[in-house]
Amino acid sequence: MPLAYISDYSWEAIVPIPQDDGGENPLAPIAYQDDYKTATGYLRAVMSVEEVSDRALQLTSDLIFMNPAHYSVWAYRARLLFALKKDLEQELIWIEEVGQRFPKNYQIWNHREMIVDKYDNPIRELPFIEVMLELDSKNYHVWSYRQWLVRRFDLWITELPYTDRMIENDVRNNSAWNHRFFTVFGKGVDIAQSEINDEIDYAKRAILKAPQNASAWNYLLGVLKRAQRPLSEIEEFCNDLAAVTTTAQSLNVDIDRLASTRALEVLADIYAGRREVEKAAQAWTLLAEKYDPIRENYWKFKNRRQVSVSWLQPK
């Protein structure tokens, strides 16, 4: 079967090298399509002499579209691009095509990072990321790449409003929440208490919209921990969401009004931290027996040990 690039380039002077699959009984052989078999045959041939040519570059492109996870092709392509002094913007355009075709692929992001670093200009990046996050708003590679980009080109200023928008679109998008945490704390500079307060309020508002949303809760508790603020600061907030009223010895939960089991969990940790054993036990028992039976063993274990999650309890 002829390949597109065979008509573009002459392959007469080179002998394709077939794959050595280890004899008559190969393990887990893949029923390759003819195109792939032909292309990899030529690839081995050019790689074995590290041929630096346009036809080799085209071959890497054809192969990546057939198998984007081919790790040595990516390494070869990167060296070819620089050796042939190719226009890096053209390469970025090409990557955009590959990325949209294979959104789950790991290698393209590593490759793009290297190209953009050399290109030294982020102009194409945010729009491309936008397209990719429209395909999958939780694409792990894309969010990690965005972090690299923000650091590399000092793009911090646009990020907080960006996470506002993404979280507004989907308040349960944990990737967007994580990016917000990176935006606020990843710069490595001191943060004003007023900014911390803003973030706490922001998370609280999101929790009120969706009281069971673990992403917003994790953010709230993560900010408190990072800022070394006490958990007791949100006790009232949790009382409301867990519909809890307390006396010195015990707590009352209005079962019809309880909106958030996480609020109840945080309260249990606060009680345990204050050695209010009875109250903590009541909260954990409710979680084990009524609200969160999947983790029954965990809540019972906490109850036996009477431990608060010290992770959340700043020293």
Added chain:
Amino acid sequence: MFALDRHASFFQHSLRLLPYHYTQTDTTRLALIFFCVSALDLLGYLPLGNQQCSSKSKITKDEVERWKEWVYSTCLLPTRDAFRCSPATAVPHYAYSLPTTHSDKVDYDVGHTAGTYFALCILIILRDDFSRLDRVGMMRWLRKCQRADGSFAAGVLRSKSNALSDSLEERFGERDLRFGYCAAAARWLIGGDILARKNVVEDIDVDRVLGYITSCVSYEGGIAMSPYAEGHAGGGYCGVGTISLLSQGKVRNVLGDVVIDALVRWSLMHQVYAEVDPESDSEDESDSEVTSVSSSDMSLRGPKTDIPAGFTGRINKPADTCYCFWSGATLEMLDVPGTCSPSSMTGSLRLSDIRSNIMFLLTQTQNTMIGGFSKVAGAHPDLMHGYLGVAALAMCADVIREQGGPEKFVKDEAEGEIIASVLPLKSVDGTLCLSTSAKQYAEELRAKWEKE
């Protein structure tokens, strides 16, 4: 019911031939082979030494020997210090006679940390003794793969003239926790720590690895694939697994009580009910997306204990077969004082809902027609999810055995039979993702090297 023999035939068929859509995993073929071989091991289908082997298995000892030969002949580099990930990436040198001016050219026929890990695992399962490897050279190569920040690359490009030349050295591959795990497992399997202790070869920079993993601990109490990235159960597994392998299982000494407690909580919170998307109200939609809501969302609406709960990889994402292994094994490696005896091998996994996890895998993602498991309900089974489904169930079976049998885990007799159907699975070691018997064999090798 657990379709043990179906799964065995699924993995045996896959070893014989894979359909072309596996082309996108062509360069990780050793991973595919590992999934098959290790699954057959856990299913009791491999004739190994004096071990019990299913009477239904037709795999012969000669066949197993040939598999071993095949791994060596197609994937070990001529330098004997690393493995490729696949015969597909081999670049033979005979086709062109190499002019001397080419001596500064790069050799693309490179070793790969993941390929090396998978090859060593396959060989350990098949009871090889690694006498054909250059173990000292492999340690040197692993050191070359380590970056200054402590993380590991997939591999190092070398020049054709001089293997591991420093001048041409160029690390390739993504920067995350996966390759560090592969390197740590490879180091343990070849007794690299023993060689280093005896001053035969310099060790990898263990402190830097540990430092890198610590920097990946996220604000959620989980572990991310890289610093400040989102907590991810795969990152949790690689991070905790690496620490466990580098510290001889003393994860708590490295991470400390606070981080461990948070990690246990975070991993347990990833167990979520499988449910058809509540927002899609068109019931006749056959391909309606399966998603999950947090357990508490469910229970607030009333207990629905008939819906099974598997594990997800990230907060607010649906349960998926592979995370039943990654999260389960992470929990297994994290011991919680007071929950179990010191000799327990299942750690804090017992704090999860084992029954529900088994039911998720058996009723949602198991394929009883052709065998294997799929990622989510209704998808096609594939080798990775197939193997990790089997391994996750084997881990659950370990907990059940440790707790004295299935009676404690079931609601009624009918369910008792279903749960008991996973008990024929062999015991599994979550840290290495191998059967416990394979791990014990590796320990015997290490004991031998220790005496050398």
